[in-house]
């Protein structure tokens with residue numbers, strides 16, 4: 561009997577023992593193509609020799625030095641490189657151990673920023689209905705997924721949610737994509753006015769929505785309008801690129817494609833590529849200066865922030881990504897989309913195939929014409945995950961919430977090192993899964 565506490569207590573999970581490029585092998589020797597990089601994590605695959613060597617070298621030098629006493633060489637170097645590539649006025653990096661921690665740090669930094677500035681009433685957070693920002697209580701409160709939130713609602717900070725930018729479902733007939741984006745973005749202004757601008761601290765969004773909506777990109781102009789509204793009312797824009805950042809969408813930061821820069825940016829997953837648990841929060845010089853000239857102390861912290869081994873791994877990942885591997889994302893993403901459209905574009909239960917770069921989602925519907933989702937009791941996304949896994953393909957299943965109704969999505973986020981032959985393997989195995997389920 562296992563004493564490990566699994567996510568699903570009834571699950572009988574295979575034991576992963578070896579990583580080999582884009583594949584994971586279990587104890588029986590079965591090979592799985594990692595079509596979702598776990599959950600958009602493993603951008604370099606599972607056996608990158610340079611990242612592994614960097615981890616070993618760092619552990620040989622020093623494993624840990626508490627950030628209350630020291631900074632470290634890999635943390636300093638990685639921060640410089642990240643800021644060198646970061647959009648807008650992002651100027652400082654706060655290293656943490658994952659995405660939820662990055663979000664918690666972002667929320668607390670936003671609050672402390674306004675306290676330092678004397679705007680003490682600013683504390684309200686506005687986010688979007690289709691969103692996931694993590695499972696710790698602050699991050700969970702910010703996310704809009706009702707199923708995840710409901711059991712813990714009494715423990716949560718007060719957050720309100722506006723509509724996501726979900727063109728496939730919400731653009732009206734006769735409305736241009738641009739006009740739709742402006743209309744939906746204006747919901748933010750209405751919500752800020754409803755709450756009172758003097759009470760609103762931040763708007764939080766994923767540039768390309770991952771775990772609740774299957775790689776859902778915004779329409780052109782949406783985020784520019786969001787940025788404008790935040791600026792007009794002095795509200796901070798926090799972008800959560802935990803899933804869509806670090807090259808996943810074809811640019812190092814997803815927001816670059818929308819022509820906006822946030823006040824605070826969160827990254828994780830692809831930052832450590834799965835080799836180490838690491839995340840980061842980046843903030844602007846203005847926010848940092850408010851703390852520096854104010855109390856001089858960010859009232860936050862964890863034992864393992866800025867862990868040297870994690871930073872050394874992330875530094876090696878960063879060098880690989882910016883040294884050429886991330887350049888593969890756009891062209892390979894195009895090939896993957898073409899293959900998905902060819903294989904599933906006309907499938908009676910495929911409503912939408914979307915995404916950017918190597919971040920692709922398939923929305924499953926019961927009826928293509930009405931876009932009606934399947935009854936959640938059918939557990940379609942879980943059944944597809946299971947059937948694909950049996951066929952040797954890892955894909956990430958999701959049941960998002962479509963204004964209270966559950967919908968099914970499959971997320972694909974393969975390693976950036978995938979080859980042309982792997983694309984055929986993904987569509988073949990996914991096809992087997994579709995045939996088994998439908």
Ligand code: PMP
Pocket residue numbers: 599657658659660661663692693694695766770771800801802803804828829
């Ligand atoms: N934000 C987003 C957009 C995510 O996708 C996730 C993880 N799926 C998180 C935050 C939380 O990250 P972690 O699981 O590393 O805490």
